[in-house]
Amino acid sequence: MDDMNRHFNELNLRTGVGTKLTVTVDDQKFELYEMFEPGQKIDIVIIPRYKTFLR
Secondary structure, three states: OOOOOOOOOEEEEEOOOOOOOEEEEOOEEEEHHHHOOOOOEEEEEOOOHHHHOOO
């Protein structure tokens, strides 16, 4: 699904066998298929930066 150019507050994805799940934000690519095992559920949520310090 290239060139979707859509905005999401949340993404719920799952890696698959033989797929190359990649998320691109601006010019930065995140090759999730290399970071997670096949079948792994991945939830991407946009939160304010200050909330990352409160963990």
